[in-house]
Amino acid sequence: MKSPAPWTWIKSPSPAVGTGRNSPPRRSRFATGEAGAPPLMAYTRAHALLFLAPLLLIVLLMYGMMAWTVAVSMDDWVGMAPVWKFHGLGNFRTLLGGALRERLFTSLRNNLIWLVVFIAPTASLGLFLAYGLDLVGRAERVLRPLFLYPIALSFVVTGTLWAWMYDPDAGVINNLLRMIGLGRWAQPWIADPGLATFCLIGAAVWQYTGFAMTLYLAAIRDMPREIFEAARVDGASDVQTFRHVVIPNVGHATMIVVAMLILVTLKVFDLVWVMTFGGPGISTEVLPFFMFVATFRQQFIGIGAAISVLILILAVAVVVPYAWWSMRRLQA
Structure with a gap:
């Protein structure tokens, strides 16, 4: 008598209820409200608050430090040791009408030059390059990294x-x-007080054009392809398509690009530090650099905090009206 095959001794388990292919799906205790099920909404809210706790901590730290800076700006704090001697608006009077007035206005003027000269070329070149990359097809894989490479560098390296x-x-x-016979055009560049600020801006434009290009390229790729096909059917050239199709439809990207570039100009520091250290003289100083020198070099902590408050006021005065105007224009 033959013994049965070994695998016949093993009894396959019967499928559990609701696990077979044709079995009806099991209903969750959370859905049926069976006894013993944890309260789902309370569970979700508790964990949501837990995940929001780090964000709340960051917000408290950020606004707490802003309030601390405003408080220090009203103290006569000189030296690294804290001096809580209330000075009122004395630090602001020193900046606006005292010995530091010329230096403050030079820094403010340079920041305004950055706002005007840096933003327009960077945004325009970014838009041109984005549209060009959208037209070249497969060559984009080679060209796009070349334009993005500068943004990967730090301002110190740049x-x-x-x-x-x-x-x-x-x-x-x-x-x-x-070499090309234009030696008479050779300049001292960053050693010339009249050219140095524009030379710094040129370096920043080179670095941030790729950033603007990326945002504009995403906006162009988000546009319906039917719009471009309709323009081609109507006989529009690439230039006409750019003018009448692309530019009107990338307004939301322009708002983001310009807002981000405004913030870059208001906090520019590294290029000034590395390339000119504010010179020649104080011709290339900007407000963040002036704040650093006053706070950490000369240890006028109250003066440095007052400059920080002025930077905040300038940022609000520039960004908020621009954001309001941009939103009104997009909604029109």
Whole structure:
């Protein structure tokens, strides 16, 4: 008599209720409200509050430090040791009408130059490059990383590279001008008080054009392709398509790009530190650099806090009206 095969001794378990392919799905205790089920809404709210706790901590720290800065700006704090001697608006009077008035106005003027000269070329070049990349097809895979590479660099690296390029004797720019017979156009660049700020802005435009291009490219790719096909059917050229189709439909991207670039101009520090250290003289100083020098170099902590408050006021005065105007225009 043959013994049964070994695998016949093992009895396969009967399928559990609700686990078979044709079995009806099991109903959850959470859905049926059976006894013993945890209260779902209370469970969700408790964990939501738990996840929001870090955000709440960040908000408290941010606004707490802002309030602390405003308080310090009204103290006569000189030196690194805290001096809680109430000074009222004395620090602001020193900045606006005292010995530091010329330096403050020079820094403010340079920040305004950054706002005007930096934002328009960066946003415009970013839009042109984004539209060009949308047209070139497969070549975009090669070209896009080339334009994005500068934004991956820190301002310190960018400042070092461009300081070498602007060098009057060994710099690439002057040497190229001499090689092509335009040596009379060679300039001291960042050593010239009249050119230095614009040279810094040129380096920043090179770095942030890729950032603007990325946002504009995303906006163009988000547009319906039927719009471009209709323009081609109507015989529109690439330039006409850019003017009448692309520009009117990337307003939301323009609002984001300009707002971000405004913040960049208001907190620019690294390029000034690396390339000119505020010089020649104080010709390239901006408000963040002036604040750093007053606070950590000269240890006028109250003055530095007052400059920080002025930067905040300037940021609100520029960003809030622009955001309001942009939203009204987009909704129109």
